[in-house]
Amino acid sequence: MAAPSNGLAFARALVATNVKGALALRGAFVLQVVFMALNNFTFFVFWWVLMRRVTTLRGWQIGDIQVLFGIVAAAFGLAVTVAGGVRHLGRFIDEGDLDTLLTQPRSVLVYALGIRSQPSGFGDLISGAIFIAWSGQVSWRTLPVVVAAVVASALIFVACGVLFFSLAFWLGKVESAARQIWELLITFSLYPEPLFGGLIRLALFTVLPAGFVGYLPVRLVHEPSLLHAAVLSGGAAAYLALAVLVFDRGLRRYASGSRFSTFG
């Protein structure tokens, strides 16, 4: 069994290779980064227009929404930059593309996640940082808290992606459905928490954890406390553990694609 430090070094090497690969096509890379950042700012125009007409929405002001947007965008960017393979996991499973990874002396899940990187994730990261800075609600002192919140949120994004796309082990071709569920997670996490109540709120902290992706990190940034930090990190650990468990269970059912191919 490989030592955890080896696993981390392997993951780092995968990310470095992916980034180098992305930078090799420099024009396409820059275009993707810029377009993604523009995309995020364009979406925010909706909130800008709305909040010009109403200053608070159930207690939320424009700055709060900027922090929420910033954390979710940066977390999503981090997730798809470091573990971009998560978006392709359903296809890897359904089309038997995991064959090549099974013969490697490394964790199949880590390899599958790190094998791709989404250059546009850098655009999310940059725009996320700008949204957070623009909100005026973060100081240099609270910066470590923001970074921790973004990392925890990114881990939950990846864990949820693994969970949703791993359904392909049991259900076959579910890539687009899994992708849509993953996008629902993003959709919900971009709207202020007080809009949701009752059963929906319960769902947003369990089956579709937008609460852990967006609302709790925002609360941690607004009111840094050990309790909020413990709940958020506990949530991230729990979703990650569940994702690994489900993937490992699924891998036992995995049917080879009988492919002879190289991966990369």
Next chain:
Amino acid sequence: MTRFIRRYAAFARIAIAQARRERAELYGRAAFFVVILGVFSSLWRAAADAGLPVAAEPRSLVWYLAATEWIVLSAPPIHLDIQEAIRRGDVVYQLGRPVSYVIAEFASALGLLAFRAPLLGLAAFLCAYAFTGWIPPLGALAIVVPFGLAAAALLTALFLWTGLLAFWLQDVSPVYWLGQKLMFILGGLMLPLTVYPEIVRRIAALTPFPVVLGEPASFLLKDAMVTPGALVRNLAIWCCMTALALGWIFRRARVALTINGG
């Protein structure tokens, strides 16, 4: 002419048959209606509580959103298939067929649209009714449906154009996302364009987005943005411009492919 139509109708029929077998995505999109209309009915209530003038009629806005989302979700994301075909090199085999690649892809997408639009329309109707407990005048609905279908077809052609950019960009997702967000604002996906500042409305008028979303859906509001006649004219203009843009970009793509290889 009949032979031409028959040939491409076959692509549409095959796409419909495939869509019938793979309904997961459709169910996902129908579920999205529940989510997005639920979120926005809650958002408009909150906005009305906070005193947003346009939200005096939150139920009309929910129906407006149901119509715009119906158009967006009915248009198949054809750019993803085209991008994948280009990345894998499969496009080279498709270009060798004795049919136009662009028209064949568009015909397949229209087949998908014909399958999805009625089911998603029903989902939109039921969700909007469930969240508002109200149905707009039937006359308005009768105008929105045909214009919505025509707008979804135009949107599909715009997705096709986006997909062809993969000949140069490899990954067209950022262009798609940017186009989608521009559509949100300049098309008036969530908020009618009348709420936006004058400058945004002026810029929007130079793009196809209001024709695709806001104008057809605005028949569900108290004051429509255009008359049906003006919308017919606008749709015709943008359909012609999109067809020209498609022809131009595909010719350039073929040249690039011939020079650089598949």
